[in-house]
Amino acid sequence: METPNKSSTVISFVCRGTLVHSTPEEALQVLEDALLGVNSDGKIAFIERGEELQKLSQIFGFDPSAVTQLEQHEFLMPGMIDTHIHASQYSYSGTALDMPLLQWLNNYTFPVESRFKDLEFANKVYTQVVKRTLRNGTTTACYFATIHTDASLLLGQIANDFGQRALVGKVCMDRNDFVKHYKETSQESQDETYRFIKELLSKKYPLVKPVVTPRFAPSCTEALLAQLGAIAKNNNLHIQSHISENLEEVELVKQLFPKSGSYTDIYNKCNLLTDKTVMAHGCHLSDEELALFRETGAALSHCPNSNISLCSGVLDVRNVLNHKVKLGLGTDVAGGYSSSMLDAVRRALDSSKVLTIQDPKHKTLTFEEVFRLATLGGSQALSLDEQTGNFEVGKDFDALRVNVAAPGGPIDLIEDENPKVLLEKFLNLGDDRNIMEVFVAGRKVVPLKKP
Numbered sequence: 211m212e213t214p215n216k217s218s219t220v221i222s223f224v225c226r227g228t229l230v231h232s233t234p235e236e237a238l239q240v241l242e243d244a245l246l247g248v249n250s251d252g253k254i255a256f257i258e259r260g261e262e263l264q265k266l267s268q269i270f271g272f273d274p275s276a277v278t279q280l281e282q283h284e285f286l287m288p289g290m291i292d293t294h295i296h297a298s299q300y301s302y303s304g305t306a307l308d309m310p311l312l313q314w315l316n317n318y319t320f321p322v323e324s325r326f327k328d329l330e331f332a333n334k335v336y337t338q339v340v341k342r343t344l345r346n347g348t349t350t351a352c353y354f355a356t357i358h359t360d361a362s363l364l365l366g367q368i369a370n371d372f373g374q375r376a377l378v379g380k381v382c383m384d385r386n387d388f389v390k391h392y393k394e395t396s397q398e399s400q401d402e403t404y405r406f407i408k409e410l411l412s413k414k415y416p417l418v419k420p421v422v423t424p425r426f427a428p429s430c431t432e433a434l435l436a437q438l439g440a441i442a443k444n445n446n447l448h449i450q451s452h453i454s455e456n457l458e459e460v461e462l463v464k465q466l467f468p469k470s471g472s473y474t475d476i477y478n479k480c481n482l483l484t485d486k487t488v489m490a491h492g493c494h495l496s497d498e499e500l501a502l503f504r505e506t507g508a509a510l511s512h513c514p515n516s517n518i519s520l521c522s523g524v525l526d527v528r529n530v531l532n533h534k535v536k537l538g539l540g541t542d543v544a545g546g547y548s549s550s551m552l553d554a555v556r557r558a559l560d561s562s563k564v565l566t567i568q569d570p571k572h573k574t575l576t577f578e579e580v581f582r583l584a585t586l587g588g589s590q591a592l593s594l595d596e597q598t599g600n601f602e603v604g605k606d607f608d609a610l611r612v613n614v615a616a617p618g619g620p621i622d623l624i625e626d627e628n629p630k631v632l633l634e635k636f637l638n639l640g641d642d643r644n645i646m647e648v649f650v651a652g653r654k655v656v657p658l659k660k661p
């Protein structure tokens with residue numbers, strides 16, 4: 211027998227069993243009896259058929275008996291990507307869902323967010339939200355913090371400590387007529403954004419990056435929006451904000467920016483729509499505005515729990531996809547009451563079905579499509595798809611080991627099912643009890659290392 215060429219790659223982990231993931235061509239690709247190897251840099255070194263085990267063990271120099279074998283009712287899937295979550299609002303998640311957006315912000319959100327000046331409080335909330343989302347299978351989170359730089363830096367540190375991939379945004383707002391102590395001057399907002407970016411980058415966290423974060427147009431003067439656009443552009447940074455969430459807000463934006471053609475136009479003029487931008491919601495965007503998203507490469511984060519909970523609107527995801535706008539899913543804690551991306555998957559399916567009830571011609575999203583939005587779609591929306599989002603050689607190994615029949619778990623398997631059925635059951639019925647292990651960049655982060 212010919213001896214295969216040896217690779218210099220050091221393999222740290224090999225897994226054999228069922229893999230499920232998405233590709234741009236296929237919403238769901240199932241690989242049965244696959245072998246996936248992870249190298250010492252946490253990247254996927256190979257994905258091959260199980261029968262290649264002996265050959266691969268020679269090429270990569272690993273012990274075939276050390277391979278982790280998945281059970282019949284287990285699979286590996288890519289980690290889920292929450293493209294929009296307010297870490298600071300986690301403390302009141304599950305409550306305060308009785309008002310529309312603008313009143314909700316003034317009555318619940320701003321008073322709570324102003325408490326993050328207190329680093330002890332911030333530490334408590336941020337530690338909990340990072341731990342909870344990791345256990346829920348969120349390997350990447352795009353976080354809003356608050357206007358407080360030091361607390362926002364602390365969120366970055368906590369995400370790094372627990373091993374979560376994260377974009378972290380210090381919130382910018384120089385306009386707030388209702389909770390007057392919760393805002394900054396334009397100059398403060400700009401200076402503190404610089405300080406936040408500089409200090410976060412200086413930590414050299416491998417998986418945590420800053421994201422420029424104007425809260426949304428009604429909370430910012432045009433001057434501040436333009437300054438933030440320039441900061442993002444000059445430093446090649448990610449940008450996040452909100453757009454067109456509810457109709458009252460859209461009306462307010464028209465009054466505040468009378469010279470702008472549309473809500474999207476305001477952000478675009480301020481250089482805030484780039485291929486590293488993710489805007490939450492977009493429920494009420496026109497087709498012209500979606501075209502501008504497409505043109506600029508900016509993405510949308512679909513947050514269906516929040517959209518329903520605050521009676522904001524129902525995003526027509528099919529229409530967004532038809533416009534070829536990048537789209538991911540978000541929990542939008544705490545406008546959305548659940549921090550679980552599985553909930554976001556279910557609400558996205560429900561919302562699509564509501565649109566079909568209203569118009570039977572509407573093409574309902576399939577669970578496979580929504581699975582893709584929660585994983586690969588999210589990585590594209592955050593422009594992180596070269597690192598994560600699916601199983602491809604060279605990408606970081608961000609994955610969940612799911613056991614659909616986990617003892618004491620929420621799913622009863624009556625008989626053996628095929629992987630597609632197992633995935634569908636997990637997405638609709640599963641929870642953290644089914645998520646046995648979570649990996650980010652090859653490192654096992656769940657079970658949690660810290661108490």
Ligand SMILES: [Zn+2]
Nearest residue numbers: 296452490542
């Ligand atoms: Zn939000």
